[in-house]
Amino acid sequence: MQSPPAPSSQHSPFARKLGALVALSSTELEALDKLHGHRRVFSAGHEMVHQGQMDQSAYILASGWVCSYKLLSNGARQIVDFQIPGDFLGLRSLLFRTADHNIEPITAVEASEVLASTLLGIFNIAPRLATAVLWAASRDEAMVVEHLVGIGRRDAKERLAHFLLELGARLKLVGLGSSEGYACPLSQYMLADALGLSAVHVNRVLRELREDGLVTFQHGQVTFHDLQALVCLADFDKAYLDHDGPLMK
Amino acid sequence: MQSPPAPSSQHSPFARKLGALVALSSTELEALDKLHGHRRVFSAGHEMVHQGQMDQSAYILASGWVCSYKLLSNGARQIVDFQIPGDFLGLRSLLFRTADHNIEPITAVEASEVLASTLLGIFNIAPRLATAVLWAASRDEAMVVEHLVGIGRRDAKERLAHFLLELGARLKLVGLGSSEGYACPLSQYMLADALGLSAVHVNRVLRELREDGLVTFQHGQVTFHDLQALVCLADFDKAYLDHDGPLMK
DNA sequence: CGTCGGGTTGATAACTTTCAAATTTCGTGG
DNA sequence: CCACGAAATTTGAAAGTTATCAACCCGACG
Numbered sequence: 001m002q003s004p005p006a007p008s009s010q011h012s013p014f015a016r017k018l019g020a021l022v023a024l025s026s027t028e029l030e031a032l033d034k035l036h037g038h039r040r041v042f043s044a045g046h047e048m049v050h051q052g053q054m055d056q057s058a059y060i061l062a063s064g065w066v067c068s069y070k071l072l073s074n075g076a077r078q079i080v081d082f083q084i085p086g087d088f089l090g091l092r093s094l095l096f097r098t099a100d101h102n103i104e105p106i107t108a109v110e111a112s113e114v115l116a117s118t119l120l121g122i123f124n125i126a127p128r129l130a131t132a133v134l135w136a137a138s139r140d141e142a143m144v145v146e147h148l149v150g151i152g153r154r155d156a157k158e159r160l161a162h163f164l165l166e167l168g169a170r171l172k173l174v175g176l177g178s179s180e181g182y183a184c185p186l187s188q189y190m191l192a193d194a195l196g197l198s199a200v201h202v203n204r205v206l207r208e209l210r211e212d213g214l215v216t217f218q219h220g221q222v223t224f225h226d227l228q229a230l231v232c233l234a235d236f237d238k239a240y241l242d243h244d245g246p247l248m249k
Numbered sequence: 250m251q252s253p254p255a256p257s258s259q260h261s262p263f264a265r266k267l268g269a270l271v272a273l274s275s276t277e278l279e280a281l282d283k284l285h286g287h288r289r290v291f292s293a294g295h296e297m298v299h300q301g302q303m304d305q306s307a308y309i310l311a312s313g314w315v316c317s318y319k320l321l322s323n324g325a326r327q328i329v330d331f332q333i334p335g336d337f338l339g340l341r342s343l344l345f346r347t348a349d350h351n352i353e354p355i356t357a358v359e360a361s362e363v364l365a366s367t368l369l370g371i372f373n374i375a376p377r378l379a380t381a382v383l384w385a386a387s388r389d390e391a392m393v394v395e396h397l398v399g400i401g402r403r404d405a406k407e408r409l410a411h412f413l414l415e416l417g418a419r420l421k422l423v424g425l426g427s428s429e430g431y432a433c434p435l436s437q438y439m440l441a442d443a444l445g446l447s448a449v450h451v452n453r454v455l456r457e458l459r460e461d462g463l464v465t466f467q468h469g470q471v472t473f474h475d476l477q478a479l480v481c482l483a484d485f486d487k488a489y490l491d492h493d494g495p496l497m498k
Numbered sequence: 499c500g501t502c503g504g505g506t507t508g509a510t511a512a513c514t515t516t517c518a519a520a521t522t523t524c525g526t527g528g
Numbered sequence: 529c530c531a532c533g534a535a536a537t538t539t540g541a542a543a544g545t546t547a548t549c550a551a552c553c554c555g556a557c558g
Contacts, residue, residue, distance in 0.1 A: 070394070070398050072398070072402055072403070072484055073484045074484070076402040077402070078397065078398040078401040078402045080394050080397060080398070091387065092387050092390065092391060095383070095384055095387050096387070096388075096391075098488075100391055100394075100488070100489055101394070120380070123376070123377075123379070123380050127372070127376030127377075127379065128372075128376075128379075130372070130376065130377075130379035130380045130383060131369070131372050131379045133383060134344070134379060134382060134383045134386060135344055137383060137386055137387060137390065138340065138341050138344050138345070138386060139345075140390070141341065141386065141389070141390045141393060142341060142345075142349055144390060144393050144394060144397060145319070145329050145349075145350070145393060147397060148327065148329060148393060148396060148397045148400065149319050149321070149327040149329070151397065151400045151401050151445065152327040152400050152444075152445030153321055153325040153326070153327045153445060154321070155545075155546095156545080156546075187503090187504065187505090188504075188505070189503095189504080195401075196400065196401030196402060197546075197547090198546070198547050198548075199504090199505090200505095200506085200507090200546090200547075200548080200549095201545090201546055201547070203505065203506060203507085204506090204507085204546095207506085207507095235321055235322045235323070239347075239349070240349050404513075404514095405513080405514075436535090436536065436537090437536070437537070438535095438536080446514075446515090447514070447515050447516075448536090448537090449514090449515075449516080449517095449537095449538085449539090450513090450514055450515070452536095452537065452538060452539085453514095453538090453539085455537095456538085456539095468523090
């Protein structure tokens, strides 16, 4: 969509992402590379961060899928977002003293741990990176907002269509998907908890979408059969996902 | 809840808010005061920012209520958040080149306009303020997340109860409410668009809450009749709204 | 093999919306 | 100060969407 000036493929996907928002100097790029210190591995189902835990780290996802969710006292779960490779996760857990949500790997995961002290230290060395991270956080917030709009004002079919499209667009940005489709390790239960629906209903709606010849969600694979019609049904506009290049020189 | 060290009442409510997150030096406080340059007045119903507009300013609300919302192509509206005095609004519209949502005053409003150049300039002079604003933005995101959870996994009654409590807690923080209740200029239509319900249903649920002796929402006044029972019904935890004092010295 | 989690389907119940209409509130001009 | 019209609130009835419950199927895995 655009060509960020500095950060090239030799830098981390995360640096590339920030570089698309704020033009970064080589000093700043070096500072960013420091973030990728402690590479850690997690396996599916073993929580990385638990609601209420204190002094948590953040992570930059290198491979695998993760989900962030909250649990209610009635036992219900709301998944707030899924993270895919290249995503920064747990910023709020790091910034606030205590984590306000859970983070759990969906697949096996590799991630770089980012300590609070490291991140704040980097903001000292390269202050403009704080602005860059603010930008990135705002983009994440825009995603949550879109998610909110979907749950609040779209019916199940539109909502599911929108979700599959958004995920596709995000995966495409990091080279894990195309306009044909993408590999997707999510279960229908997870879709349900993300979309505020029951798993049974997700299943039915998925069938409708399939029978309409729009998308297919099977065997861990999402396939778009009629992308344009799907975009139209979902009223999907990917503007909030990618941007027009560095806004700050 | 806590006593922020530096910023006292002589500074703006916004400075006080940031001061609760990051200890601010006097230089930084002065820089913040620069934000309150152009005081502007808006009247109810006249949009401040429109979805798609470019190069918008942000605002710091001095008085009045504002709402941020998105419109869907099917005509539905989802209110993402209400802003009350002391709130910063339109950060995303400023950070991204083009606004991704509408902002509209609910009552007559006074606000200080913050130009993009001013804000970024201040980050240059006082880099730690960027971190402080990142903190503030994360707190806002936490609110949106809580909102998302409510719409996704709470039924109408819990959702409404939670909403009224959250609003009350926020107003209390800026001295506009107490545990008795607060003045509230919102219509039932606005509640509906915020909570993902129909106005008719909001009305019915409001009646139930009233008949249960929990809260009353009438004549522009919210009154808590049984706060504890309401908190229990809504599973309300205000942890995400206030914080434990400066996390960064 | 037998179990277990995920997917699928039908039947029924619950919650919420929509439509329609009556009632009340409130600002404005006479 | 009252009358009027617009907007907001309220209520009932019917329709629609989604959840819940229950059962069955299937493939992975120990």
